[in-house]
Amino acid sequence: MLTDSIATLAGVGEKRALALNSLGIATINDLLFYFPFRYTDLKVKPLEEVADQEQVTLKGTVVTPAVLTRFGPHKSRLNFKLQVEHAVVAVTFFNQPWxxxxxxMGVEAAIFGKWDGMRHSLTGMKLLATQNQEEPGLAAVYPVNKSIRQQTLIALIKQAYEADGDQIVDVIPEAIRTHYRLLSDQQLVAWMHFPETDAQAxxxxRTAIFREFFLFQVQLQSLKTQTDAPQNGLMIPYDNQALRQLIATLPFDLTNAQKRVVNEICADMRSPEHMNRLLQGDVGSGKTIVAAIVMYAAITARYQAALMVPTEVLAEQHFAKLSQLFADFPVRVALLTGSTTGKKRRDILADLASGEIDLIIGTHALIQDAVNYNSLGLVIIDEQHRFGVNQRRILQEKGLKPDLLSMTATPIPRTLAITTxxxxxxxxxxxxxxxxxPITTTWIRKNQMDLALQRINEQLAQGSQVFAITPLIAESEKIDLQNAEQLYQDLQQALGDKANVALLHGQMKPDEKDTIMRAFSDNIYQVLVSTTVVEVGVDVPNATVMLIMDADRFGLxxxxxxxxxxxxxxxxAYCILVANPKNDTGIERMQIMTETNDGFVLAQKDLELRGSGEIFGDRQSGMPNFKIGDPVGDFTILxxxxxxxKQIFTTDADLSAPEHAGLAHYLSQNRERQGSLD
Known part of the structure; x- marks a missing residue:
């Protein structure tokens, strides 16, 4: 059966099973759907068309006895000569004495190997066929590791396909396969592993890419259907007139985009279905005021709202701004962070539990066991990629199945929006x-630092402040610290008594970092040198220069x-990129930074230049690791x-229709497997 362990295959003992597990292969089904990443062309080539050092298949007749020479227990050389067309070729196989x-003598053989034109010889890699056997046209090449050899894996795949290939059931509904001219799953497995022609491969x-993307999207839509179910939702009947009064007090007009997203979020909140919405906007686009309006909407419906942010400094800034915004409205705002202790903390926890506090702003402190809410209806998470899925879930479970709004200032290209x-x-x-x-961005080489210092001096003279950043390389904090300390010393020396310079680095304790950031915010320091990425969202309106050293080490x-x-x-404001890029991609990144301030344009370009896994960094993005498809290159299929x-779950959310039986079975199996992994 397809669900059987690979240990049921002949030749798979405990050690080999563990080796296969390391490739993600645990069952017969896993093995059959473990696809090659490329193919080697094994078709026989005429000798005159073969290039020097090319890997090629030659076919001929053995014309001398095969001589085996051993050099030790596992080292050997096998030599003989093969007549290929009108020429005689010397053939050598290493370490294949069998x-x-x-x-x-006289046997006809097809041999795949590396051709040496100077010596007129072939170093054999593989015997493809002998007397009257049909040699294959294409050979699959699989991702393997040191514990599993290609030939072992291929032999196991053949064994599994011959035994259980007829049990493979289609998961893509027939109507979709017909519409997009896709193969059945059985045909897909056969042609992926054993193609006879390029067209089959x-x-x-093409089918494998669609299938991988489709099954991933089906899992996402299934999750969304469960989360959005009315029984998991909360209807928030907010007071529209009260919202209008709040908006009328703002010292500026909302942009059309802000009005549109407020309407989208409020419509979700009023709906009985659960809200799970991502609000994305470029730096400075006004996400915070949108968050304030929708939090007030929840409060007018007698619900509590919570805003969770990654750092204490950011929490304090939000608290100050929102306290001022709601000063003339019946909203009690409180701040809860790791620094909130003693009686103040006890009072806040009591008032949260009793419902006295309408809006709580804080860090991870909001999800601690001791924190209980009276009627939490809306949760907003700022810079959501800084928090794990579990942290978001814990905060949601604190309330009455509250609506969830996640916010990010990292513009997300459509590729990532669809996947992540x-x-x-x-x-x-x-x-x-x-x-x-718009921020004026310039790129200079390291030998032009005097231009950067000129700009910094000019801005300091006007009472402004400066950020100076050196890149963080996870492998070598020691080097980073040296780099930062060197920049710190250089700037101290260059600026003299014109500015107080502070140093912030990754080896400092969190409270030390907070102290320095607060002092910089309060203009006690005019220049901040930092090895770590300055906390996203930290607001220092007086800072007008961002100096970035080795800027080519950062993504766009x-x-x-x-x-x-x-x-x-x-x-x-000014951004100065200091970099000596080593290649064309680095130069292109610097140039595009000077040409546009549009984060969405840059995010898409970053995706094209660097690939999907590096936009937020693998650990933060949650970007799925697709094995066949490339979300950027194969975006149309995605x-x-x-x-x-989406269409399937719109019309048949529980997958009860007969044509969705294969999909329902796939999801059921997947949930069981995830459960066993947990």
């Missing part, structure tokens, strides 16, 4: 408030995030797969 008996790969956030609805603020000045999205730390006040998965 082949000697295959090469008797291409057709199989496919189970969420996405709202986008795609315009900046009127009057916000990271550079854009850093650039967004300045220009948050009314003054003109988009179609998502549309088809």
């Amino acid at each position: 082949l000697k008996e295959k090469f008797e 291409k057709a199989a790969r 956030y496919g189970e969420m609805d996405v709202s986008t603020i795609d315009e900046l408030p009127a009057g916000r000045q 999205s990271q550079l854009h995030q850093l650039r967004g730390r300045v220009g948050r006040g009314k003054k003109a 988009e179609v797969a998502q549309q088809e998965a």
Whole structure:
């Protein structure tokens, strides 16, 4: 059976089973759907068409006895000569002594190996066929490790396919397969592993890419269907008139994009279905005011709202801003962080539990066991990629199945929105408030640092502040610290008594970092040198210069995030990239940073230049590790797969229709497997 352990196959003992497990292969089904990443062309080539050092298949007749020479227990050399067309070729096999008996005089053989044109010889890698056997046209090449050899894996796949290939059931509904000319799963497995022609291999790969994307999207849609179910939701009948009164007190007009996303979020909140929405907007696009409006909406319906942020400094800034915003409204705002202790903490916890507090702002402290809510209806998570799935879930479970709004200032290309956030609805603020000045970005080489110092001196003379960043390389904090300390000393020396310079690095304790950030926010320090990425969202309106050393070591999205730390006040702001890029990609990244301030353009370009896994960093993004498809290169297929998965769950959410039986079985098996992994 397909669900049987691979240990049921002949030749798979405990050790080999563990080796296969390390490749993600635990069952017969896993083995059959463990696909090759490329193919080697094994078709026989005429000798005159073979290039020097090419890997090629030659076919001929053995014309000398095979001579085996041993050099030790596991080292040997096998030599003989093969007549190929009108030429005689010397053939050598290393460490395959068992082949000697295959090469008797007069035997016809097809051998795959590496051709040496100068010596007119072939170093054999593989015997493909002997007398009257049909040699294959293409050979699959699989991702393996030191514990499993290619030939072992291929032999096991053949064994499994011959025994259980007829049990493979289609998971993609027939109507979709017909519409997009996709193979059945049985045909897919056969042609992926054993293609006879290039056309078969291409057709199989096309189907495999769609299948991988489609099944991933089906899992996301299934999760979304469960989360959005009315029994998991909360209807928040907010007071629309009260919202209008709040908006009327703002000292600026909302942008059209802000109005649109407020309407989208409020419609979700009023609906009985659970809200799981992502609000994305470029740096400075005004996400915080949107969050304030929708939190007030929940409060007008007698629910509590919670805003969770990654750092204490950011929590304090939000608390100060929101306390001021709600000063004339019946909203009690409180701040809860790790620094909140003693009687103050006890009072806040008591007032949260009794419902006296309407809006709580804090860090991870909001999800501690001792924190209980009276009627938590809306949870907002700022810089959501900084929090794990479990942390978000714990905060949600604190309330009455509250609605969830996640916010990010990292613009997300559609590729990532479809994969990483496919189970969420996405709202986008795609315009900046009127009057916000674009940040002037320049790129200089390291030998032009005097230009950077000129700009820094000019801005300090006007009473402004400066960020100076050196890159963080996880493998070598010691080098990073040296780099930062060197920059710190250089700037101290260059600026003299014109500025107080502070140093912030990854080896400091969190409270030390907070103290320095607060002092910088209060203009006690005018220049902040940092090895770590300055906390996203930290607001220092007086900072007008962002100096980034070795800027080519950062991705475009990271550079854009850093650039967004300045220009948050009314003054003109500048970003100076210092880099000597080593290649064309590095040069292109620096140039595009100087050409656009649009985070969405940069995020898409970053995806194209660096690949999906590095946009947020693998650990943060949750970007799935697709084995066959490339979300960037195969984006059209990804988009179609998502549309088809959505359509199925729109019309048949519980997959009860006969044509969805294969899908229902797949999801059931997948849940069982996930359960056993947990």
